[in-house]
Amino acid sequence: MKIYPLSVKAVEPEEFRMFLNRALERDFITKHMFKRTLIDDPNLTDDLILMAYEGNTLIGALIGVYRSKAPPEYVEKQKNVAWIKALGIHPKYRSDKVFEKLLEEFIDQAKSDGKDTIRFSDFASWHFFPGLDIRYEYYLQKFLKQGFTKSADVVDYEVDLLFLYLPRTAEKREEKLREEGVVFRELNAYEKERIAAWAAEKFSPCWGIEASMALEEPEGGVWVAEKDGKILGFSVYGATEPNWFGPIGVDSAVRGRGIGTVLLYKSLESLRVRGYRYIVIPWTG
Template sequence: MEFVPLGDSLVPKVAKLVNRCLEFEAVTPWTVNRCTILDPNYDPEMAVIAIDKGEPVGVVIGAQRTKAPPELVSREHGWLKLVVVEPRYMQSGLGDQLLLAVERALKSKGAKDVRVSDFVGWYFWPGIDLRYQDLIRFLGDHGYVKVNENVEYEVDLLGLRPSSLVLEKEATLAAKGYAFTVAPQDRRSEVIEWVHSNFGPLYSHEVSETFRHDVPSVWLALKGGEIVGFSAYRTSELDWFGPIGVSEEERRKGLGSVLLYKSLLSMREEGRRIALISCNPHLFFSQIPSIRGVRDYWILSKKL
C-alpha cells in the first residue's frame, strides 16, 4: 500500500473507483478533473490516493478557497470534496488514515473547520446522499455533524413541452416591454458583471462557465434592453441546470418561470435527456411537471 497525490494518469481510475463504491453515481474523468486539477484552488497535498497493486482503493480530496472567487478567499475554512474507500478496505483503517491525512493538511494551512462536501463552484455533489448511510456513520464517528441540507431534482426532459400557463405569462410580459433571449458572446462581460452585482461571485462564476460554449447556455430577461434576469444551464456539467435569478424589483411577475422553461427546453433541444437541479428545498421548481426523482443531501461539518 502506498499513498500518492492525484496525477493525470490516475484521474480515469479515480472516476472508476467512485462509480464502483458509490452505487448511485456516474462520475466521469471530466468531473474528477473539474473538481481537482481544473479548480484554481486545487492543492495536490489535499488529494491523497491509496494505491494497492497499482490500483486506487481509496481517496480523500480536500480544499480551501485560496484563489477563487477572490472575494471569498479564506484559509479559515476547509472542505472535503470526496471521501471514497473500497468497502473491503474499510475495516483495515484505511479510511481513517486518508481522512486524518487531509484533515492534518487543512489544519496546518489554517483551517479551523471543515465541511462535507458543498464546495460551490467545484464540487462533485452538493452534500452527501442520505442513502450512503455507511459514509455518514463513518464521518459521524470522526466528529462530523449535520449543519445543513440540499436537494437535487432530476427532471425528465423527454416529452417536455412549453407550459400553456408559462406561454401566457410570456405573452403578457412581452406586451409590457419584456423580452427573452440567449446571451450573445459579445455581452459576456456585461452578463457576468450583472450577475456578480446582483447575486455574488459564486453565481457569476457559474454563469462564466456558460460562455465556454460557442452559443452561451444562458437565457436573459430584458427590459428596455437592460438585463433584469437570467437562467443558466450546462455550466460545470452538461446535465446541470442553474443558477437562475431575477432582480429583486422584478420578482413575482413570472420572469423566473419563463426563464426556467426556456432553459429546460433548450437543454432538450440540445439532446439532453435529463436536467439536474441542485438547491435548498425550494417550491419554485415544483412547477415542473416532469420531476422524476429527488435526491436528499446532508452537509456535515467539524471543528478542527
C-alpha cells in the same frame, strides 16, 4: 497501507476517475465532471489530494481543497475553511481503517495550515455533488462518528423532459411581459463578463462564474430577461454539467411577475432541443 499526496505519487487520470466511480457507488462521475472538478478548478493543488495504497493498488482517495484563488471575493472570507470534495474507499477495504487514516492526515494538514473548519462536498462551483447522499450508510456513519454534523438539506431534482410542455399560463405570462417591453434572449459568448458581473452583484460570485462557464460550454447557455437594456433575470443551462439546469435568479425588485417562470421554461426547452432527456436541477434548498 500507505498514503501519498498526488504531488508525490501520480496516478493516471482515467484510473483515478474509475476508482472514484467504484468507491462512490451512488455517484456518477463522467469525464466532464472529473475535468471540471479536478483539472479546471483553479484552487486545486495536488498536495491536498491524498491517495491510500495497499501495495500498488489504489484503495482510498480524499480530494481536499482550500479556497485559495477563485472566486477572489471568497478567498479572504473562507481562509479558515478546508473542503473535502470527495472521500472514497474501495468497497473491499471498508473494514480497514482507510477512511479514518485519510481523514486524520487531511485534518492534521488543514490544522497546520491554520484551518479551523472542514466542510464536505459543497465546494461551489467545482463540486462533484452538493452533499452526501443519505443512502450512503457507510460514509454517513463514518462522518458522523468523526464529529461531522449536517449543515443543510438539499435536493437534486431529476427531471424527465419527455414530459416537458409549456403550460398556457406560462405562455400568457411571456406575452404580457413582452407587451411591457421585456425581452427574453440568449446571451452571446462575448457577453460573459457582463452576466458574470451582474450575477455576482445580485446573487453570488459563484453564480457569476457558472454563468460564464455556461457560455464557454459547447452545449451550455444563458437566457436573460432584459428591459431597456437592463438585465432583470437570468437562467443558466449546461454550465457545471451538460444536462444540469441552474442557477436561476430574478432581480428582487421585479420578482413575482412571471419572469422566473419564463426563464425556467426557456432553459428547459434549450436542454430539450439539445437532446437531453434526463436533466438535473441540482442543489435546491
